[in-house]
Amino acid sequence: MTSTTKPAHPTANKIKRRPFVAExxxxxxxxxxxxGLGSPTWDISAAGDxxxxxxxxxxxxxxxxxxxxxxxxxxxxxxxxxxxxxxMMMGIxxxxxxxDQAPKxxxxxxxxxxxxxxxxxxxxxxxxxxxxxKVAEGFGIAxxxxxxxxxxxxxxxxxxxxxxxxxFAVAKIAITEDPWALxxxxxxxxxxxxxxxxxxxxx
Amino acid sequence: MxxxxxxxxxxxxTEMKARDIQTVATIPxxxxxxxxxxxxxxxxxxxxxxSTEEEGIGVATGQxxxxxxxxxxxxxxxxxxxxxxxGIPLTMRAPCLILVTMRxxxxxxxxxxxxxxxxxxxxxxxxxxxxxxxxHPEEIGETFAAAADIAFNSRLSAAVLVxxxxxxxxxxxxx
Numbered sequence: 001m002t003s004t005t006k007p008a009h010p011t012a013n014k015i016k017r018r019p020f021v022a023e024x025x026x027x028x029x030x031x032x033x034x035x036g037l038g039s040p041t042w043d044i045s046a047a048g049d050x051x052x053x054x055x056x057x058x059x060x061x062x063x064x065x066x067x068x069x070x071x072x073x074x075x076x077x078x079x080x081x082x083x084x085x086x087x088m089m090m091g092i093x094x095x096x097x098x099x100d101q102a103p104k105x106x107x108x109x110x111x112x113x114x115x116x117x118x119x120x121x122x123x124x125x126x127x128x129x130x131x132x133x134k135v136a137e138g139f140g141i142a143x144x145x146x147x148x149x150x151x152x153x154x155x156x157x158x159x160x161x162x163x164x165x166x167x168f169a170v171a172k173i174a175i176t177e178d179p180w181a182l183x184x185x186x187x188x189x190x191x192x193x194x195x196x197x198x199x200x201x202x203x
Numbered sequence: 204m205x206x207x208x209x210x211x212x213x214x215x216x217t218e219m220k221a222r223d224i225q226t227v228a229t230i231p232x233x234x235x236x237x238x239x240x241x242x243x244x245x246x247x248x249x250x251x252x253x254s255t256e257e258e259g260i261g262v263a264t265g266q267x268x269x270x271x272x273x274x275x276x277x278x279x280x281x282x283x284x285x286x287x288x289x290g291i292p293l294t295m296r297a298p299c300l301i302l303v304t305m306r307x308x309x310x311x312x313x314x315x316x317x318x319x320x321x322x323x324x325x326x327x328x329x330x331x332x333x334x335x336x337x338x339h340p341e342e343i344g345e346t347f348a349a350a351a352d353i354a355f356n357s358r359l360s361a362a363v364l365v366x367x368x369x370x371x372x373x374x375x376x377x378x
Contacts, residue, residue, distance in 0.1 A: 058294065065265070069261060069262040069264060072265075073266045073270055074270070100251075200268075200269065
């Protein structure tokens with residue numbers, strides 16, 4: 001990380017994102033993973049490069065919508081959208097679209113550090129009054145989970161990868177200094193290998 | 204006995220079926236009503252109702268990533284909501300097909316529609332979307348087919364802009 005990183009605003013969150021995401025992904029099976037741009041993309045990249053990871057470098061707010069499109073096109077594959085609190089808030093209405101379409105194969109995980117981590121750790125919208133699990137429930141996504149301890153990773157994996165969806169979870173993660181783990185950024189290459197991995201495009 | 208000319212929506216629907224476009228993501232517009240009703244009535248097709256138009260860019264890109272074809276249908280005001288989102292299919296070289304019914308263009312009653320209606324084609328082309336404007340109802344089917352083919356065969360983003368001249372201006376009962 002750069003030496004100009006500003007001090008963090010206080011947060012009581014304990015979960016360390018990198019090992020937590022890596023452990024969650026060990027339960028992935030054949031699931032396709034759609035991360036939001038920025039830190040969630042770095043997190044899954046750090047856990048080990050896979051063609052089923054649709055890395056994102058842009059299009060903030062669209063992770064859940066993109067994952068929904070994939071889930072509807074591939075109803076026999078589990079799909080996990082994994083994004084940050086800022087990205088989720090920007091696309092919060094997409095939870096209503098997910099609830100309406102009700103895909104059984106879609107799980108949504110928000111890594112919530114209550115800050116805009118990529119841009120200088122400015123305060124986000126989820127650190128004080130907003131409860132995103134209740135927001136999701138209000139939209140009609142019945143199965144939600146608030147994760148505050150690393151020991152909940154087993155229950156989270158069950159909800160994200162096994163429980164009939166749509167499912168939604170918020171993991172309250174700490175603000176941590178993590179080394180960059182930048183994956184490929186050529187969107188056409190990311191899309192190509194993703195499609196090859198699920199057999200809808202020739203290598 | 205004179206036969207009534209069939210609505211242009213039937214022409215678009217025929218071209219959609221011919222190209223296996225099975226999903227339509229939308230924020231509705233009055234001019235799209237007949238087409239959207241046809242999609243809902245067809246058991247092989249799916250309507251994805253959005254909360255804002257840019258979600259449709261994500262849904263359509265996701266559909267292609269998963270091996271299916273989708274399109275997005277919206278009013279011209281919704282185009283403004285989509286510009287940054289279009290960076291996703293454009294960067295991935297994913298096909299993105301958009302059907303836009305224009306407002307603020309031909310006899311518009313509502314001044315609030317005019318700025319975005321004026322800018323629609325310019326902003327789409329500025330971000331890299333091929334635009335196919337169409338002024339006459341009998342040309343919509345073939346124009347839609349041409350846009351769909353370039354989108355899906357060449358993996359480009361393409362928008363069919365149906366003129367308000369075709370749709371008609373809504374007057375809210377006032378003059």
